[in-house]
Amino acid sequence: MLLTTPTVRDLERLTARVLENSTRTAGARIDAYRHDANFFIDIDLPGYDAASIDITVEGKVLTIRAERKCAAGADVQYVIAERPVGFSRDVQLADLLDTDRLEARYDQGVLTLSIPVVDERQPRKAEVAAAR
Template sequence: MLRFDPFTDIDSMTQSLLGAHTGSSRRPRFMPMDLYKVDDHYVLHADLPGMDPGSIDIDVDAGVLTLTAHRSQPDDGVQWLTSERFSGRYRRQVSLGENIDVDRISASYDNGVLSVILPVTERAKPRRIEITRGGSPVACGDRTPIEA
């Protein structure tokens, strides 16, 4: 079955004009991900089905989290009947705020989903501030007026 896709020709032409990598048109286009906050940490889930966990790299440099993965295609000696799965290198970058504790970032890979836990630093967590009056602490919520 042949399918006509006019954008494939435009993509190929653009890549050749810009000097992009030539080869298979089945290269990955993107890495879908979700990012949300729970309590005192952020959670990032990235879909990477069929990846060898050893091919996945996570780096943090200058406040940027970089996810990289690679899916190989079988050797050139195969006779392809259909090739619909992307192969090649996946890469995604996320800018981190100053409130992320980069020393405690952790990751796991399960059922094709990469999960990255981004904990918030202690100094960025909400906290209750104690109010003092004349050198002695006053409980927050105490409605006693403070004299100047």
């Protein structure tokens, strides 16, 4: 058990917040890369259940949300609670990604999204039909 006074505890919390905000990115860490005809996004989500992960695409904005259930239960009183219970991240996508064919896989705490890259759209001619 940790023994501290309220003043020390408040100072530790303030210090942790300052350091956390200055060294961490918002949310989970991601890698984004292209390989052949696919664009990949890897997101670290350790400890989340795959069923709690929600992925939506609206326009060209990809949103990933996840929730982690409290393992200790509701009747406990935390002394320290630093692990996030929820996650949300928006990612702006390029126009050349086919989000209708997005695939997601969750393995060993890493969510991997695969999005096919479409060929650059070329100008297309339209045929004009004559009236009968």
